[in-house]
Amino acid sequence: MKETPFCLTCGHILPYSMSDSNTTDFTNPSTFILMGIPGLEAAHVWISIPFCMIYALAILGNFTILFIVKIEPSLHEPMYYFLCMLAVSDLILSTSILPKMLSIFWLNSREIDFSACLTQMYFIHCFSVMESGIFVAMALDRYVAICHPLRHSTILTNSVVSKIGLAVVLRGSVLVLPFPFLARRWPYCRTTIISHSYCEHIAVVKLACADIRVSSYYSLSVAFCLISLDFFFITVSYIQILRAIFSLPRRDARLKTLGTCSSHLCVILAFYIPALFSLLTHRFGQNVALHFHILIANAYLLVPPMLHPIIYGVRTKQIWDRLLRLFTHKGT
Template sequence: MQETPFCLRVGHLLPKSMADSNTTEFTNPSTFILKGIPGLEWAHVWISIPFCIMYAIALVGNFTLLFIVKVESGLHEPMYYFLCMLAATDLVLSTSILPKMLSIFWFNSREISFSACLTQMYFIHSFSVMESGIFVAMAYDRYVAICDPLRHSTILTNTVVVKIGLTVVLRGSILSLPCPFLARQRPYCRTNIIAHTYCEHIAVVKLACADIRISSYYSLSVALFVTSLDVSFIAVSYTQILRAIFSLPTKVARLKTFGTCSSHLCAILTFYIPDLFSSLTHRFGHNVPLHFLILIANVYLLVPPMLHPIIYGVKSKQIRDRLLQLFTCKGI
């Protein structure tokens, strides 16, 4: 008599025939196990030090930006409203991964519930899309301010800024929603161990014992669509901005006008360059060690939130002056 094949399902054995006849009886795993950085477990504590420093700088810097814009009435204008949206997004992104990552590195607390894993996945992907949308909004603000300065206050009213902000939030929320939804529908019968420091979408769905092409194609399509659309819009905006700058009569005027865009350009580069590098290494770096890919994925989510407040603090005279004023008052 031929032995009935079995399918492993989160520590339980189910007859394959039963699974085939009624897949709706499959239940999701109660927990996943995050391995951290495979191959570098011995260095987890040392790796946690720069990550923790980056997170601390991101927290202090972004909360300081939010505080300065709130208390300084002269900064209550569209550019700084968008900057506050960027700071809030950076705080959510870095907080979505760092506390759990540090608990893995410091306390070997690797378990994460299935629902918490999908929630983390959703926050990471949705807020990444939101951040890209905020850069588009900031590029539009700079375009109007430089190319049509007399109408800037009438075009970008507070109502318009709120509508842009809601559009950015809704776009990120809706486009990212199918990722955890599709992941929840998959049966997981291989393992519940995720070779990552957080619940990255593809790292999770690869554990499923079902066809994951829909999840893979959808996540890739969203990434390509969002990046290509947003980068194209930013490129068009800055093409018009540069044309307006080079048409100014004096070098001093050109440098002064370009200086108002320099912080935004630096912030864009710190966001898209690590994203591009991470995407290329994941797609084409087949011989790249897994621990290197995971480190790059973490750097992509931690470095921009750390650098953005520094860039705007250094490049923006209004923020820099207000910050110096706060420290001077405390010193007195």
């Protein structure tokens, strides 16, 4: 009798039968083949142009944020420490996928070593989880700064900020560790072709000739629990922030305080909306074209790292003023 495991995160039946196990060796492949964007192979070169521009802007913008915060003593505050953590995470996240993606698009170099694939998988999901945690930390900082301004420096000391940062890193590192561990454990006896432009977790494990329900349940639980919990804490923080803002007596004070939070809200929306769309497409989007889903998955990892420094650079007066002074000084 055939056993057909159901992939919870991609929402369809995985064609595996126990008879395969009697005729095929269960071994880990030496390499996988990444297809890029199936159905749009002829347009790979053209697609690479905006992706390359987005990546260049992400690198320039995030390094600029790190540089400005480093050289400006007045920016050595919790908000900007968390912003630097976000910039580092963005740099690693985008660099984890784009170089290999460009080698597929430009050089037709589709092979990726099995261990390299699992490493890429780990970095992608690990730093995505870290970014979500950083947004929670930034929401906490805004809450303390607006609702308890006189106690901000005593509550969020450098020691507390360091501990929060360490907790964010450990949470992402530990929760995602089972992804590559389980993927290495599964036997692969059929195709090694991944219909994706990078080693996305479920795209890899669904190639296994085994019952992958453990991976499916775990990845779905981590995704929904983290997004739900983090978004809940962010929502609660901003409800309290908005209550404090609208209780201010002067209209100009309300607008100024609201403006300090608008950049953070824009960044949160730019991260969670594509993440939620990608997750729901995995689960319920059987009728969504594969190439469209992969384009959205790529944009989800590449566009926010480009937007974050732009949003913070434009909306955060201290960063913008320091950047202008830097260029004005060089110009004179």
